[in-house]
Amino acid sequence: MSKDKRFLQGNDAVALGALYAGCRFFAGYPITPSTEVAEKLAAMLPKAGGRFIQMEDEIAAMAAVIGASLAGRKSLTATSGPGMSLKMENLGFGCMAEVPCVILNVMRGGPSTGTPTGPGQSDIMQAKWGPHGDHPCIALTPSTVAEQFTETVRAFNLSEKYRTPVIILTDEIIGHMREAVEIPAEGELEVIDRVKPDCAPEDYLPYDSSKGDVPPMANFGEGYRYHVTGLNHDASGFPTAKPSIIDSEERRLVRKVEANYDDIVKVEEFMCGDADRIVFAFGSSARSAKDAVLALREKGVKAGLLKALTIWPFPERHIKKYADGGVKGILVPELNLGQAVCETERAAGGKCPVEGLFRVDSEAILPSQISGTLERF
Amino acid sequence: MSRYEIRLSGSGGQGMITAGIILANAASIYEGKNAVQSQSYGPEARGGASKAEVIISDEEINFPKVTSPDFLVALTQEAYDKYSKDIKPGSTVVVDGAFVKNTGGGDFRLYSMPVTGTVLERLGKQLGANIATIAAANAIGGFVSEEALLKSVLSMIPKGTEDFNRKAYGIGLELAAEALGRGPGKGL
Numbered sequence: 247m248s249k250d251k252r253f254l255q256g257n258d259a260v261a262l263g264a265l266y267a268g269c270r271f272f273a274g275y276p277i278t279p280s281t282e283v284a285e286k287l288a289a290m291l292p293k294a295g296g297r298f299i300q301m302e303d304e305i306a307a308m309a310a311v312i313g314a315s316l317a318g319r320k321s322l323t324a325t326s327g328p329g330m331s332l333k334m335e336n337l338g339f340g341c342m343a344e345v346p347c348v349i350l351n352v353m354r355g356g357p358s359t360g361t362p363t364g365p366g367q368s369d370i371m372q373a374k375w376g377p378h379g380d381h382p383c384i385a386l387t388p389s390t391v392a393e394q395f396t397e398t399v400r401a402f403n404l405s406e407k408y409r410t411p412v413i414i415l416t417d418e419i420i421g422h423m424r425e426a427v428e429i430p431a432e433g434e435l436e437v438i439d440r441v442k443p444d445c446a447p448e449d450y451l452p453y454d455s456s457k458g459d460v461p462p463m464a465n466f467g468e469g470y471r472y473h474v475t476g477l478n479h480d481a482s483g484f485p486t487a488k489p490s491i492i493d494s495e496e497r498r499l500v501r502k503v504e505a506n507y508d509d510i511v512k513v514e515e516f517m518c519g520d521a522d523r524i525v526f527a528f529g530s531s532a533r534s535a536k537d538a539v540l541a542l543r544e545k546g547v548k549a550g551l552l553k554a555l556t557i558w559p560f561p562e563r564h565i566k567k568y569a570d571g572g573v574k575g576i577l578v579p580e581l582n583l584g585q586a587v588c589e590t591e592r593a594a595g596g597k598c599p600v601e602g603l604f605r606v607d608s609e610a611i612l613p614s615q616i617s618g619t620l621e622r623f
Numbered sequence: 624m625s626r627y628e629i630r631l632s633g634s635g636g637q638g639m640i641t642a643g644i645i646l647a648n649a650a651s652i653y654e655g656k657n658a659v660q661s662q663s664y665g666p667e668a669r670g671g672a673s674k675a676e677v678i679i680s681d682e683e684i685n686f687p688k689v690t691s692p693d694f695l696v697a698l699t700q701e702a703y704d705k706y707s708k709d710i711k712p713g714s715t716v717v718v719d720g721a722f723v724k725n726t727g728g729g730d731f732r733l734y735s736m737p738v739t740g741t742v743l744e745r746l747g748k749q750l751g752a753n754i755a756t757i758a759a760a761n762a763i764g765g766f767v768s769e770e771a772l773l774k775s776v777l778s779m780i781p782k783g784t785e786d787f788n789r790k791a792y793g794i795g796l797e798l799a800a801e802a803l804g805r806g807p808g809k810g811l
Contacts, residue, residue: 253648253658363663423687424644424660426651536685613686 250429256394256421257324260350260414261286262429263398264322267437269348270296271319273310275303275329278362279418280352283324304329308336308349315347316474318465320402324350328359330369330376337411338377339476341499344453344461346405346440348398350414352421353529353581355608364608365418367529368582373413374558380496382503384510385413385558387528391425396435397555403438404510408502409460415557417581419530419610443470451481453495459502504559512555513564517543521550523623524568524576526561526590528554531579531611538616549620557586562593569594575623579603579611599623624656624681628689629766631757632674632706633698637739638753641779643675646757649767649775650679656767659687672702679766694764695731696756697723698739717760717802718811725811732807734763736798742791751791754780758795763803769796 254262261283264272272287274280284300291298297314301307304325311321325333330351340347353369355361373385384404388397398414405412443450443462452472454461461481464470473483478495480486503510517539518524527535532553542549552568554561565576575598578587587602594600603619605611629646631639640662647660662675676689691711697703698719703726710716712730720735738759742752754776761772773792780788 251652253644253652253660419661419687422661424647425658425684425687530687533685533687540685610686610688612690 250431251426252429253424254391254427255282255424256391256416257282257352258286259391259394259427260324260398260416261290263395264348264402265290265294266395266430266435267320267399267402268439269320269322269402270294271311271314271321272296272323273299273301273307273314273321274323274325275301275307277304277326277329279354279421280324280326280329280350282421283350283352287322304332305336308333308340311347311349312336312340312343312345315345316466318467320406321347322350323347324352326352326354326362327356327366327369330372334376338379338381340411341377341381341383342379342476343474344409344463344499345411345474346409346463347411348401348405348414349411350398350416353415353417355606361608363418365530365581365610366606366608367417367531367580368585368606369415370557370580370582370585373415380500382408382410382500383413383558384408384410384503385415385556387415387554387557389420389529389532389553391420391423392427393555394420395427395429399435399437400512403436406438406440407460408506408510409440409463410503413558415529417529447471452483453479454481455498459498459505507559507563510556511559511561511564513561514551514553514555515564516551516553518550518552518568520548521568521573522548523574523620524550524552525616525620526552526554526565526576526578526586527580528557528586531581534611534613535579535616537613538620541613541617542620547621549617560589560593562589565590565593566595569597573598575599575601577601577603577616577620577623579605579616581605581611624679626678626680626682626684627694627766628692628711629677629679629694629696629760629764630674630689630692630706631677631696631760632672632702633696634702635671635673637673637698639673639696639698639756640675642753642757643677645754645775645779646761646766646772647677647679648779649771650677653771653774654767656681657684659684661687672699672705674702674706694760694766696760698752698756700724715764715807717763720811723811728810733810734799734802734807735811736802738795738798741794741798745794746787746790751787754788754791755795755798758792759799759802762796762799
């Protein structure tokens with residue numbers, strides 16, 4: 247059978263990836279540079295038996311996505327910086343109530359309205375720390391149109407598997423560029439669905455972690471009645487003020503993600519084997535970094551690229567491996583004034599110099615900027 | 624071919640982004656090459672200088688932006704002034720001579736043709752000028768086969784507009800043949 251090869255925009259690939267993963271609900275409020283995702287799904291979801299709602303704002307969109315997921319639909323919202331800021335309260339609720347869903351943030355320049363049509367990578371820390379309180383965070387950073395598809399499928403899988411919101415952090419360059427993609431056939435990529443309870447409705451405890459850190463999740467409307475709250479709660483879902491339960495549940499909430507580094511954190515190691523200097527990059531900057539590494543290799547400079555497809559949990563073990571291995575330095579190019587670079591420094595633990603290369607003028611980091619800096623290491 | 628960079632520019636709404644998508648689609652889907660298309664535009668939907676960029680290569684394309692075009696198309700003076708500064712020495716430039724009056728001189732081969740006016744005159748509307756432009760640019764630049772490009776045009780336009788767009792495509796080929804017949808100029 248011939249492959250289904252299509253020439254697609256990055257945002258369209260997210261929409262198609264979502265459908266492949268089983269997403270059947272989208273609620274959002276249009277914002278550049280994410281709008282094409284909503285446009286595409288407005289046309290496609292109804293035909294796939296799904297629902298599309300344009301909400302009154304991003305706050306309501308996030309709330310609708312959580313509600314739809316509680317009723318059993320895999321759900322997506324798509325936005326950019328200013329909209330992402332508005333989603334934070336309900337995103338925190340989603341983490342606390344352990345509701346699987348996927349949030350796409352096509353990053354543009356900021357703060358505030360910033361540069362709507364220009365790229366940015368300045369929401370890295372917001373993704374992790376936007377919602378208040380200790381909470382789990384999974385955030386993925388595709389850098390090709392094909393990865394926009396596959397990482398969207400992975401985002402849904404991780405959200406279902408770990409019962410938590412997952413963020414796709416892409417940027418205007420990747421969202422708006424077009425390249426050819428081979429659409430995976432049905433069954434070619436794994437699709438994970440949430441684990442449902444196997445007990446009778448009257449015996450169901452929505453946050454019963456006696457069998458593991460991720461409790462089975464019942465869909466509303468299927469006879470299982472339970473309470474969902476943002477307050478600290480016990481296994482029944484009702485609020486609790488018991489310090490021992492607050493403590494154990496808080497720790498479980500964070501642990502269910504942090505303890506599964508190997509399953510969640512995906513990093514591509516390109517020419518790292520014999521590298522004496524490393525560039526750690528993600529999203530559109532990883533494309534520049536790959537060209538920089540190739541150019542340096544031609545000159546005989548042993549450069550390597552660590553390309554993060556997961557940015558949260560932070561790929562600290564991958565970085566530590568090379569820092570401990572004695573590389574001359576690690577360079578972190580990003581379209582902000584220094585976010586991932588601080589985490590990289592923490593992961594390197596002083597074993598090698600870590601340097602940032604920042605650009606915030608709404609243009610992409612050039613391969614020559616990266617190779618020029620790496621060469622000096 | 625190794626990395627070849629094409630920049631298509633004009634005024635927002637003239638369809639240069641669509642033209643870029645059509646070209647890149649032809650290269651990647653119909654000719655099996657690697658192609659990336661990107662664009663930049665202002666917040667306004669119409670007017671202002673707008674550009675689409677296409678990179679075609681037999682090798683993997685990582686950096687998706689054009690840094691020094693091998694081939695530039697400019698339909699307006701504003702677009703020419705904004706997007707011609709970084710063209711590669713020895714590159715090819717195609718302009719709509721009715722709107723681009725001043726290119727200065729330089730190390731490039733210039734082809735000038737009245738593409739917007741001819742489409743308006745023969746088809747009664749400017750719509751279609753982007754199809755004529757990409758047909759002309761491809762005839763001069765030889766990025767993809769004429770067959771692949773036409774197939775790509777027909778796959779991307781709204782149903783019912785095939786005849787109109789075929790005519791526009793034909794106008795582009797004619798204008799390119801005339802321009803090639805005159806030979807490249809050194810500047811306007």
